[in-house]
Amino acid sequence: MHTAAVVGTGLIGTSIALALSARGVTTHLLDRDPDRVRIAAARGAGTPEPPSEPVDIAVIAVPPSRTAPVLAAQQRAGLARVYTDVASVKALPHAECLALGCDTTTLVGGHPLAGRERSGPLAARADLFQDHHWVLTPTPDTSEAALNRALELVSLCGAVPALLEPPDHDRAVALVSHLPHLMATLTAGRLREGEEYAVRLAGRGMRDATRVASGDAALWADILAANATALAPLLTELSSDLATAAEALAQLSAAAPDPAATAEALAALTALLHRGVEGRARITPPYNDPASRPHTMLSVALGDHDRPLSRLLDDVDAARLELDDVDLAGLAPHRPDRPGAGAGTAADSVGLKVAPGVARPLTEALRDRGWAVH
Amino acid sequence: MHTAAVVGTGLIGTSIALALSARGVTTHLLDRDPDRVRIAAARGAGTPEPPSEPVDIAVIAVPPSRTAPVLAAQQRAGLARVYTDVASVKALPHAECLALGCDTTTLVGGHPLAGRERSGPLAARADLFQDHHWVLTPTPDTSEAALNRALELVSLCGAVPALLEPPDHDRAVALVSHLPHLMATLTAGRLREGEEYAVRLAGRGMRDATRVASGDAALWADILAANATALAPLLTELSSDLATAAEALAQLSAAAPDPAATAEALAALTALLHRGVEGRARITPPYNDPASRPHTMLSVALGDHDRPLSRLLDDVDAARLELDDVDLAGLAPHRPDRPGAGAGTAADSVGLKVAPGVARPLTEALRDRGWAVH
Incomplete structure (x- = not known):
């Protein structure tokens, strides 16, 4: 890929342009607002001059309802050899493209799953998509060359491509993006008439x-x-599910509660909460998140010191490292005559559970301070 | 306050004990799990020895359903002169305290609104409550001395006290904590049976x-x-509200849509979304959050340079400062012959909208680089 065009220099479009320009791709910036193009260009996202011949790929980065008409117009103008878009819904814009007579052989629908609270070209960042998923929705019409060009775009932006059928994409984002958005909206909406003293506790x-x-x-x-x-x-x-929760809470707030019904209501509520915990646990942490890697257990011999546990935890704090858990099973039982200290015999040891990135620096730091770490 | 006791050395109890010990208060740690007390004591939260005489204040830091029985037992044992708790619900535990015959003159209900995902004494931090709200729910029975002692506790923990009637507290946390918890739970619960390809897009x-x-x-x-x-x-x-949203979406996904009904459905959906935006806007940012302070507009004369806007934004980046907006109204109109650059006449200027903490360092950094900033 040598040349690209980005139509729409908002947060997403300008971030794509910044990433492409950083990789040496000549990137042309188009927007109906010339100030946005000027700012994007001044930030190094590309050139505001239109290309003199069709570019390798054009990215249509406009709102979903504008995607099909803008794409159709740019195809008619011959802007590029391959086209993709960034709309967060795929089936309906694709149907609109068909209705507008777009060439679907050069078209690969796309949806980079990244964003910021801030919008516009000033908020754009070349690394916005790094390690994020970027869905592509080729159809049977899509040429292999077009798909490969879109995959190259995703790769140059540092994102992780995921190929999906448009309806599967739309069901997926309904579940992981549109449903949480609507639920957050309805929850926040209840704040509008909330008492001032209540809202300030948020x-x-x-x-x-x-x-x-x-x-x-x-x-x-x-x-x-x-x-x-x-x-x-x-x-x-x-x-x-909400009706189930409402029924349970109505029962639990009854003026004259029936013990059997109360127990049943509490069980129903607990089951819903468990279901939420299980669903939440399916969300994988971001790439490079230490939480996604297994933990390490270090064993530290306490030796014959005074208040060894206290000294050990102080030394961990001094190394500015964090423990996830401490296992005291290897320590002599708590004795009321020496409260707060380990028993202080040479055989005592404690287990320190730490994130894997922490194990090595912590081992070194503790050995420097005279601890025997295994 | 010279002496305190914390009953329950979990995240909240140990954090309170760390804060009090750091202020020189002799703090006694009690827990039915001796390992938790040992870890809390080893972290410097206090002493595992029981007090030899009643302490100035005891904090009951156990789950809500255990609060009243533990409080009643400690009052009978004469642990302290004043008692408070940290239960996240206030009316029901208070009623349970009354039923158990607790002395309500020495009792001030409390709820520090702070937490972490991690629990237990290892996760505790002396500054956990810094700048957070801490609700106190004195009743007409509560003595002034008891209330003042509880206010001193809140102050020593760096928190912001808020006095509320127990039912008002409970309505407030229902709105800002329990409702969002339940909605997040129901949303996450839908993930449990979600397709793998969908869940990984979260x-x-x-x-x-x-x-x-x-x-x-x-x-x-x-x-x-x-x-x-x-x-x-x-x-x-x-x-x-959810029924309204569901009706609107059913209409919008109808096979043979009626234009008038579609417009009405879109209006209903937009109204719900606006309501959410308005409710969300009522949430005040945390103390010290720059977003809570008004913005400043700096005016920078572009002078007679080549590509001045690009140079200016590069210099802002070099100073590692972030702009919230750029106002190009003071710039000569976009000229196709010099795209991407300011017109380059001495009279040109741009407005830079920045957070107040940014205005001064940015002014200095830009003046150092030769810009005229007002």
Whole structure:
């Protein structure tokens, strides 16, 4: 790939252009707002001059409802040899492209799953897509050359490609993006009439659970509407769970509770909570997240010191490293006459559970301080 | 305050003990698990020895359903002159305390609104409560001396006290903690049977929106059950909003859409999304968050340089400072012959919108590089 065009220099388009320009691809920037192009160009995302011949790939980075018409217009103008887009819904824009007579052999639908709270070309970053998934939705019409060009684009942006059928993509994002967005929105909506003293108690839990709800309402209405077919059945299922929770809570707040019904209600509520824990556990941590790697258990002999556990934890703190757990099973039983200290015999040891990135520096730091670490 | 006792050396109890010990308060640690006390003591949270006389204040830091019985037992044993607790629900435990014959003159209910994903004494931090709200729920029975002692505790932990009636507290946490927890749980629960390809697309939005759902299911069932009376009406309201959304999406996914009904459905969906944006906007950012302070607009004269906008943005990047917006209204209109550059006349200027903490270092950095900044 030597040349590219990005149509729409918002957060996503400018970030793609920054990544491509950094890899030496001559990237042309197009936008109906010339100020956005100027800012993107001034940040090094590419050139505001239109290409003199068709580029290797054009990325249509405009809102979902604008994707098909902009793509059709650029194909008619001969902007590129291959086209992709970044719309967060795939089946409906693809159908609209067909209706507008687009050439589908040179077209590969795309959806990079990355973003920021901030929008516009100033917020763009060349590494926005690094290690993020980027779905491509080729159809049987799509030529192999077009698909390979789109895969090259994803690779140059540092993202992880995932090939999906458009309807599968749409069901997936309904589950992992559109449903949480709507639920966060409805939860945040309840705050609107909340008492001032209540709203001021909102902490990190509420902020994180409702963060996505602060997104652009009109844009999100477009997205949810474009994916209504995939989203509607999920809402039906969630409504049924919500009714179960509401019934359980009504029973638990009854003025004259019946013990059997109360136990049943508590069991129903606990089952819903367990179900949430299990679903949450399926979310894989981001690449390079230490939490995704298995833990290491280090064994430290406490030796014949005074208050060895206290000294050991102080030395861990001094090394600015964090333990995930301490196993005291290898320590002599707690004796009331020496509270807080290990028994202090040479045979005593404790287990330190640490993240794998921590095991080596912690072992070195503790050995430097005279501990026997295995 | 010279002496304190913490009953329950989990995350919250040990964090309180660390904060008090750091301020010179002799803090006694009690827990039915001696290993937890040893770890908390070894981290410097206090002494595992019981006090020889009543301490100034005892903090009951056990799960909500254990709060009243533990408090009653410690009052009978004469542990302290004043008692507080940290249960996240207040009305029901208080009623249980009354039923168990607790002395309510020396009792101040409490709820520090802080936490971490990790639990236990190893995860504790002396600064866990710094700048967080800490609700106290004195009743008409509570003595002024007891309330002032509890306020001193909150102050020594660096937290911001908020006095509330127990039912008001419970309605507030239903809105800002228990409702988002339940909604995150139901959203995450839908993932349990999700296709593998769908679940792997879950990104930061889904992770943040469902983060709280990974909490202890049994503990949260207890919390939600204890606050069922305040939570139930919120669920009714949310169910009604959810039904509105489901109806709108059913209409939008209809096989043969009626234009008027479609427009109405889109309007209903947009209204719900706007409501969420408005509710979310009421959440105040944390103390010291730059986002809570007003922005500053700097004006930079571009002078008679080549590609001045590009040079200016490069210099901002070089200073490792971030702009929130760039206003190009003061720049000569875009000229196709010099695309991407400012017009380059001495009168040209651009506005840089920055967070207040950024204005001064950015002004200095840009002046050092020869820019005229106002």
